[in-house]
Amino acid sequence: MKEIDLDRSRGLSAKESSTFQARRTRLYxxxxxxxxxxxxALIDRFGAPGLLLTEGLRVRTHFSYLEKPIPGEDVSDRTAPKRAFRPPATMILSSKGAALRMYLTALAYAQIRNRPGRRALLDIPLTTFSREWGWSDLVATSAVQTGRGKSSSAIRDKKARTLATALDTLEEAKLVHLPGMPGKKGRYEGFSLLDESGWQRGGDPLPYIVPLKNEDYFTLPVGFITQGWLHVLEDSEIVLLLAIACRRGTLTAIGEDPDILPSEVAIPADVRLRNYGIHRDPFSAARKTLEWFGLLKVREIDRNYDGSAQDSATKLHRISLLPEGFESPALQSVRETIDHQLGL
Incomplete structure (x- = not known):
């Protein structure tokens, strides 16, 4: 377990404290x-070391980054882009749903079971009451057993409903194909994974193919999957990690900004909004928590000690992804960080 080294100079606001208390209850x-x-359960599906373990999770750029934002769409940090005009990652995010985590889990599973250039084979059922794994075992939920006898509601049944809702969201974004008709039994069994471009591609959607080396993709550290960060992070935190790892449209080179290091990115507000679909408030909150969790390093430019801007400066934060942070067990790390911040 890594030693926690946190900036406690600013403390938590009342809203942050309330949010952390609720998050703590959920994670414990x-x-x-x-x-x-x-x-x-996902690690149990690993066979011989393959793509995911040797390189990390490959994600095509257009899942996180919208290459051609919708022209004429009025956006600002007060009015974020409508969901229909965002890239798939932020189109499907939710504070309570499982669609984003479901899709990234499916990508990970596809890269465990299939080699680059191969069409994804998702060879497990949605849920099962046998000893075999189902998708309900691979996605975290808060489902608990309720009721008694005939009126009892099994955890697996509740998980199946959560996954069904997630798959409906993914189908709407054209990220999965559901073989069954709406309202019919078996609608979700045997779903197939579609390319990360989702709604952006006209015509028939493309089946998902594990990315080849020469394709336009970025990677998330293997620990994002194997240490459970995928499950314990909020959707807003995941999409920010995707944006930082993607680096597209950001200031990254010394020639673009003399005060930026090769490992850093700086995301202009219009790019963050129009290309990544990330509003200012979730960006600010996620940036802070991910830094506390040890997954990001943030270098603030022209800021006072308390974090306020000097002379109304608007220079962009320099943000680096910290691969070593993903090597720690996520649940333990986040629990300890939250407890530390709450003074527990």
Whole structure:
């Protein structure tokens, strides 16, 4: 377990404290147990070391970055782009749903079971009451057993409903194909994974193919999957990680800005909004928590000690992804960080 080195000089606001309290309750409850179980279940599917373990999770750029924003769409940090005009990653994010985590889990599974250039084979059922794994074992939820006898609601049944809702969201974004008709039994069984471009591609959607080396993709550290960060991070934190790892449209080179290091990115507000679909408030909150969790390093430019801007400066934060941060067990790391910030 890494030593926690946090900036506590600013403390938590009342809103942040309330949010952390709720998050702590969830992570120490059934959701935390489910997150650990989902991580173990996916690792159990590993065979011989393959693409995911040797390189990390490959994600095509157009999942996170919209190459051609919708022209004429009025956006600002007060009015973020409508969901229909965002890249798939931020189109499907939710504070309570599982669509984003479901899709990234499916990408990871595809890269465990299939070589680059191969069409993804998702050879497990949505849920199962046998000893075999199903998708309900690979995605974390807060589902608990309720009721008694005939009126009892099994955890797997609740998980299946959560996954069904997630798959409906993914189908709408053209990220999966569902073989069954709406309202019909078996609608979600045997779903197939579609290319990360989702709604952006006209005509028939493309089936998902594990990315080849020469394709336009970026990677997330393997620990994002194997240490369970995928399950314990909020959707807003995941999409920010995707944006930082993607680096497209950001200031990255010394020639673009003399005060930026090769490992850093700086995301202009219009790019963050129009190309990544990330509003200022979730960006600011996610940037801070990911830094506390040890996944990002943030270098603030022209800021006072308390974080306020000097002379109304608007220079961009320099942000670096910290691959070593993903090597720690996510659930333990986040629990300890939250407890530390709350003074527990």
């Amino acid at each position: 409850g059934q959701f935390g147990t489910s997150a650990d179980n989902a991580t173990d």
